[in-house]
Structure formats: structure tokens, C-alpha cells
Amino acid sequence: MMTRFALVLMWLLHFLPLSILARLGSGLGALLYLLGRERRHVTLTNLRLCFPQKTEVERLILAKKHFAVFGRSFIERGLLWWASSARLRRLVHIEGLHHIDEHIGRPIILLVPHFVGLDMGWTRLTLERDMVSIYANQKNLLFNAALYKGRTRFGDSRLLSRQEGTRPALRAMRAGLPFYYLPDMDYGERDTIFVPFFGVPAATITGLARLARLGDAVVIPVITHMKDGAQGYVVEIGQAWPDFPGKNIEDDTRRMNAYIEQEVLKQPEQYFWLHKRFKTRPPGTPSPYEKKRD
Secondary structure, eight states: OHHHHHHHHHHHHTTSOHHHHHHHHHHHHHHHHHHOHHHHHHHHHHHHHHOTTSOHHHHHHHHHHHHHHHHHHHHTHHHHHHSOHHHHHHHEEEEOTHHHHTTTTSOEEEEOOOBTTHHHHHHHHHTTSOOEEEEOOOSSHHHHHHHHHHHTSSTTOEEEEGGGOSHHHHHHHHTTOOEEEOOOSOOOSTTEEEEEETTEEEEEEOHHHHHHHHHTOEEEEEEEEEOSGGGOEEEEEOOOOTTOSOSOHHHHHHHHHHHHHHHHTTSGGGBOTTSOTTOSOOTTOOOTTSOOOO
């Protein structure tokens, strides 16, 4: 019942101007910061690990900014699911689409780090090109159905369940669909190695390097930035990475994390700090998210 109410509310809200949605989303984020004790703790822990040079006050300010943009991304999701293609083209601009077109005819991996605008980037790009991506099934079946339908509104893009693995994505790449790939979260121990992320050993999947090798694919970075208020979003498509993959998978995976660090520093509040990025630890290392008892 609550899910239906939330979906109806999102549908009603999507008719509002983006400037109003942005204020509502920021307000929702402020509320989540106050009430979401666990996610607040996770966010502040991540920021403490990744930005030890910042003061506690600076990290608190950054955490609140992150919750504000996260709240926006949630409220504005209704635009992705119900707004017209014309409105989405006005609200979300693309820079560098030619970097993809230059490699049509060869398997393409779009490296998409977890910035809050990534869903906007996916939907906007599906208005221009068919793509393939992998998604995680949600426990709430009604929300999961809305999510899937909303992400496949335009063109003939494909969404594959994470349970299917990467082989279907590899076949789709070889068939000409760019792979919108999000490899920078903690997915557990399987197919991961520990490489630094802001100086902290992070369990990182090696899929980017392995898929680039298996598919003879080019890697093109894509980051969607959320702008202030009514300015909307910008999908920034970079140049294809030269000399990738390199000589070994560990160096390639380090290169990926180093690139993401560089991009995070440009707009740190927009990276997805609510996720337990350092949940999987090397043997004998305690979880940084465990709260100390008096």
C-alpha cells in the first residue's frame, strides 16, 4: 500500500517544474539525514576514511550536501519514468556523444561510476542509442516492476538481471549495444581484488578489465552531473581510454579506481556515499562500519 502511494505521489510530482522538484528533493534529503541513522553513519564513515584531511565539521557539511542531492535524485526519478522525451531532452544535456559514435562497430563499455545522476544519464542516452545494462532486482516487487518499466521506456535497450552474470552483456556488446557498466560498488568477495580507493583497500570487481579483454572492447567513461535547481543535468562522455586493458588486471583495476577518485574530487557531494563501499575487508580486518561500544 505504501509503495503504491509513493508511486502515485512521484507521478503527481513529475508534473512540477524542476526548480520546485529540486527544492522538494533537497528537503527530503535533509529529512533522511535526520531520520536515517544507519545511512548517516555509513556516509560519515566513508567520508572519514576517504577524506581524513578534512575536519569533522567539513565532513558533516559534505554529508548533508550528499543527502540533499540524493533526495533530489529520488524525487526527480519520476521524470525518468513519466516525463516526455522532449522534456527529458531539455532537462538533460549530452556532451561528447561523438566519442561513442567514433567506435560504433566495435564492442563498447561505458564506465559509469556511482554518481547520483547515473539513472538520468541512462535514460537520456537511451533516447539516442540502444544500450545494455545490468540491474539488481529489488525486494519490493511493485517498485521493481516500476523501476524496470521506467528504465526501458525508450528504444530497444536491454536490462539484464545481475543474477544472469556478465555473459549476456558480452553477447549484447558484440551485437553492437554499448554496455552501461557500473563496477564501483562492494559486491562481496567474488571476482574481486583489493586495490586502493582514496588510499583505503577496497574490494573491487575486476569486470572492467576482464570484459575489455574478452570482448576486445573500448572503454569510454560517462558521468552525469546534477546541476543546481532548474539547470538540470549534464551527461559528460569522455574520450576512449588509450592502452586499456593494459598488461595485467590488477593495474587496470587500480587505474579504474584512480580515475573515479579524480572525478569524485570534482563534485564529492554527488558520489554515492550511502553505500558500504568498504564492507568487504581483507582477512583479519574489522568492518569500519561497526559502531564502537562504550
